[in-house]
Amino acid sequence: MFQNLQIDQELPDIQAVNFQPIEKDYRKLLLIIWSVFAAIAMIGLIILIISKLEALPGLAIVISFVVWSVLFFGLLLYILLSFPRRQYAVREKDISYSSGLVFHSTTTVPFSRIQHIEIGEGALERLFKMATINIYTAGDNGRDLKIKGLTKINAEKIKEFITQSIQDASV
Amino acid sequence: MPQFDFSEFSRQSPKGIIVNYFVILFRVLKASWALLLLLLTRDEINWNLISMGVGAILVFVLIIAALQFWFFTFKIEGDQFLVKKGVIKKSNLSIAFERIQNINFKQNIVQQVINVTQVEIETAGAKTAEVSIKALSREQAEAMKAFIMSHQVESNHEAIETIDQTDSKPIVLLKIALSDLFKVSLTENHLRSLAILLSLFFSLGYQFEEIAERMELDTKLDTFLQENTTAVLGSIYLISMIVIFLLIVAVLVSTVRTFLTHFDLKVLIRNKALEISQGLLTKRNFILKKEKVQYIVISTNPLKRLLGIYNILFRQASSGGSDKTKKQKQIRIVGSKASQNEQLKTVLFDNKEAESLESHWPDKFYIVIMALRTSLFWACFNIFLYFNVEIFYVVLINAIGVPLAVGLIWLKYKKSYFKVDREMLIKSAGQIETHIIYFEFHKLQGLKVRQSIFQKRRGVVNLVLQTSSGKIQLPYIKEDQANHLYNYIIYKVETSRKKWI
Numbered sequence: 017m018f019q020n021l022q023i024d025q026e027l028p029d030i031q032a033v034n035f036q037p038i039e040k041d042y043r044k045l046l047l048i049i050w051s052v053f054a055a056i057a058m059i060g061l062i063i064l065i066i067s068k069l070e071a072l073p074g075l076a077i078v079i080s081f082v083v084w085s086v087l088f089f090g091l092l093l094y095i096l097l098s099f100p101r102r103q104y105a106v107r108e109k110d111i112s113y114s115s116g117l118v119f120h121s122t123t124t125v126p127f128s129r130i131q132h133i134e135i136g137e138g139a140l141e142r143l144f145k146m147a148t149i150n151i152y153t154a155g156d157n158g159r160d161l162k163i164k165g166l167t168k169i170n171a172e173k174i175k176e177f178i179t180q181s182i183q184d185a186s187v
Numbered sequence: 188m189p190q191f192d193f194s195e196f197s198r199q200s201p202k203g204i205i206v207n208y209f210v211i212l213f214r215v216l217k218a219s220w221a222l223l224l225l226l227l228t229r230d231e232i233n234w235n236l237i238s239m240g241v242g243a244i245l246v247f248v249l250i251i252a253a254l255q256f257w258f259f260t261f262k263i264e265g266d267q268f269l270v271k272k273g274v275i276k277k278s279n280l281s282i283a284f285e286r287i288q289n290i291n292f293k294q295n296i297v298q299q300v301i302n303v304t305q306v307e308i309e310t311a312g313a314k315t316a317e318v319s320i321k322a323l324s325r326e327q328a329e330a331m332k333a334f335i336m337s338h339q340v341e342s343n344h345e346a347i348e349t350i351d352q353t354d355s356k357p358i359v360l361l362k363i364a365l366s367d368l369f370k371v372s373l374t375e376n377h378l379r380s381l382a383i384l385l386s387l388f389f390s391l392g393y394q395f396e397e398i399a400e401r402m403e404l405d406t407k408l409d410t411f412l413q414e415n416t417t418a419v420l421g422s423i424y425l426i427s428m429i430v431i432f433l434l435i436v437a438v439l440v441s442t443v444r445t446f447l448t449h450f451d452l453k454v455l456i457r458n459k460a461l462e463i464s465q466g467l468l469t470k471r472n473f474i475l476k477k478e479k480v481q482y483i484v485i486s487t488n489p490l491k492r493l494l495g496i497y498n499i500l501f502r503q504a505s506s507g508g509s510d511k512t513k514k515q516k517q518i519r520i521v522g523s524k525a526s527q528n529e530q531l532k533t534v535l536f537d538n539k540e541a542e543s544l545e546s547h548w549p550d551k552f553y554i555v556i557m558a559l560r561t562s563l564f565w566a567c568f569n570i571f572l573y574f575n576v577e578i579f580y581v582v583l584i585n586a587i588g589v590p591l592a593v594g595l596i597w598l599k600y601k602k603s604y605f606k607v608d609r610e611m612l613i614k615s616a617g618q619i620e621t622h623i624i625y626f627e628f629h630k631l632q633g634l635k636v637r638q639s640i641f642q643k644r645r646g647v648v649n650l651v652l653q654t655s656s657g658k659i660q661l662p663y664i665k666e667d668q669a670n671h672l673y674n675y676i677i678y679k680v681e682t683s684r685k686k687w688i
Contacts, residue, residue: 027674109681120643123635124673126680129687154504154655154688155632 028107030124035103035114041144042165043099049140050095054088104163106174109181111151113163125161127182129153133175137168147171151178191330193263196271199256202301203322207252209297210321215248261320263331266338268308270318280318284339286310288479288688290332292472293319299470304328309516357457360530363449363522367496371521372445374490376620377437384440449521456534461501463520473518477535478686479503481656482626485528488619497523499531502656504688517656536627538610546604550647553603553663557596565592595619605661607672610679612652614659626652626659628676629683636669652676655688 061084065077098117105112114122134150141147147168151161166174216223226237254274261270268287270280289309298305303322310317323331363371450467461475484500491497503516523531565588572581598618605614614624633653642648648669650661661669 027678029670029674030677031670110677117640119637119639121635121637123633124677125633126631126677128681129632153632153653155653160633160653 030112030122033105033107033112035105035112037100038102038104038163038165039144039146039167042102042146043095045140045144045146045165046095046099047092050091054084054091058084102165104166106177111161111174111178113161123161125151125153127178128185129155130178130182133178135168135171135175149174191327193261193331193334196260196262196269198260199320199322200303200324200327201256202303203259204249204252204256205301206297206303206305206321207255208249211248211252211255212245215244259320263334268318268335270320282308282310282318284335287335287339289474290335291474292328293469294466294471295469298322306331357455357462359453360456360461361452361454361520361523361527363452367522368445368449368452369442370494371449371491371496371498372442373438374488374494374496375441375445376488377434377441380440380444381433381437383444384436445521448519452520452522454520454527454531456530459534461531461534463518465520475501475503475518478688480535481630481654482624482659483531483535484622484624485523486617486620486622488621492621495524496521497525497528499523499528502654504655532625536611536625538608544606544608546606547664547668548604549600549661549663550645550665552642552645552647554596554600556641556663557599561592561596565589603662607675612659614661624659626654628679629685630654630687631676631680634673634676636673 061080065072065080094117098115101117101120102115103113109128110124110126112122112124114120131152131154134152136148136150137146138148145168147166148162148164149166149171151163153160163171226232251274255272258274258277259270259272261268263269266284268282268284270282272278272280287308287310291307291309293305293307294303295305298321301322302325304325306320306323306328308318308320447467449465451470452465453463455462459477461473463471463473463475465471481502481504483502486498486500487496498519498521501518501520503518569581569585572584595618599616602615602617602621605612607613610629611625611627614626616622616624631652632655635651635653636648637651638648642663646666647663648666650664650669650672652659652661661672664672
């Protein structure tokens with residue numbers, strides 16, 4: 017196919033890499049966050065209905081509740097089904113992350129292009145002792161790789177590993 | 188070259204007051220032109236009051252310009268460039284030489300008349316503001332640039348080889364004649380010019396509204412329209428007049444735009460770098476080094492191809508910064524001939540064997556998706572038409588629109604191919620126009636492969652190359668081909684020792 021791409025050795029294959037799943041606890045966290053959002057939406061809906069009770073036909077109220085539950089359960093289903101697709105892999109010279117159910121994507125960033133690495137912890141994440149790793153390159157959109165749902169310790173380890181290998185390479 | 192001392196804090200040339208004066212005056216005018224028009228269209232004009240007001244404003248601007256000049260000082264200390272500025276809000280800026288990416292010269296019309304040069308220092312940092320010194324003599328500017336460049340070299344051994352050849356003679360690659368510039372203007376994308384003009388009108392709309400209200404233009408227009416509505420709708424004559432008028436306006440706008448930015452375009456090759464200067468009211472100078480250019484886009488359209496001319500866009504790293512600075516970092520040149528394109532590529536790229544290699548097209552499924560999307564849009568449009576215009580026009584619009592859409596989709600597919608060799612990707616895109624991207628793999632920042640569930644069933648994916656100047660997408664390519672490319676490009680980036688910026 018690419019007759020000109022003959023290389024001395026077999027290329028490392030991204031498909032053959034053993035991708036790691038992220039922490040199972042992160043699923044709980046996702047479910048909690050979205051349930052809170054859904055609950056807030058429900059409260060808003062109820063307030064709206066009560067304040068305009070006379071003006072609204074009964075059918076509209078029923079429909080709005082049906083829409084809410086379809087959206088909510090659709091969301092839960094999506095979170096549960098797409099969760100196993102969130103995977104990451106660290107190789108000797110690059111880091112990859114793949115995710116998505118309807119639109120699946122895999123991104124790889126070589127260590128040599130990383131500008132800096134950030135570890136972020138939201139309030140809920142801290143509760144679960146988890147962290148998000150943000151990897152910034154000079155790419156146009158800045159933050160090119162973001163892996164959520166790692167344990168704090170694991171995130172630190174990955175950061176340490178990448179920083180070390182960038183330093184080794186520059187010597 | 189005369190010696191200049193940069194070790195003490197010094198001011199710009201006193202002519203800087205004049206430059207500042209016009210910059211501020213222009214800003215004042217831009218903010219208040221609607222107000223001025225409003226004053227002048229009043230029934231009774233008190234000339235005394237107006238001239239006193241204008242006089243006061245002019246004096247005030249002069250004072251600010253002088254103060255700004257007085258408080259703007261700069262010096263070089265060690266490996267740092269220091270700037271102190273600000274009348275009320277003081278600010279101190281220091282830029283390490285190693286952070287400086289580029290030093291560009293610029294001259295607007297005022298600066299050209301009083302013969303001073305504006306020096307712009309570009310840095311790589313996302314948050315640091317770029318410094319511009321508005322008024323230096325040409326010699327002083329050159330001396331400062333040479334000083335900074337030579338000190339940059341001391342801390343950066345890789346660049347020494349370029350300094351060895353400082354005296355090498357430049358080769359003139361491209362020098363555009365007035366007649367060529369007219370050719371370029373006439374063959375530009377006039378629809379885009381028209382769109383730019385319209386968006387300009389809308390952005391000024393607020394100010395226009397005020398004036399229109401004042402002069403009761405809108406009521407006059409309304410009555411005119413009411414009286415003539417029946418005539419307007421029926422008259423094909425009037426419609427064609429409007430089309431011709433818009434066409435003339437569009438061509439005029441294209442010409443003005445082309446002349447403003449590309450007047451007296453010159454491209455030199457010196458020390459393996461490109462030196463570009465162009466512009467009518469504002470003359471700009473750039474130096475493009477091969478490692479700084481992330482990728483280039485060579486564009487043409489049927490008319491331009493007939494004349495054998497191309498536009499070339501040089502994309503530079505643009506992470507961070509506002510949209511405005513991002514745009515300034517994309518340098519466009521026009522009217523380049525095929526042979527000149529070749530020379531340019533030799534300067535910028537190590538090898539370009541890919542040109543002769545096999546082209547790869549996306550999967551045919553790409554056509555299906557484009558056709559589906561267009562049909563969906565077209566169906567909605569037809570429903571809208573059906574309820575709003577006579578059936579004759581619905582048929583007419585479809586008779587023109589459907590073949591046009593089919594043709595455009597076919598063109599888009601035909602033009603979206605790519606070629607790959609050891610070092611680079613060549614990717615073509617476009618419908619009426621043709622844009623060909625030349626990208627070297629070692630400039631890549633990240634690689635992404637995307638697949639929707641529909642694409643999964645067909646076994647195709649989108650491959651997205653993230654660069655520091657935007658994304659390059661290869662749509663709907665076969666999974667195995669994409670995977671092969673993915674592994675190869677990552678391998679290339681990770682084994683490359685070339686500088687990417």
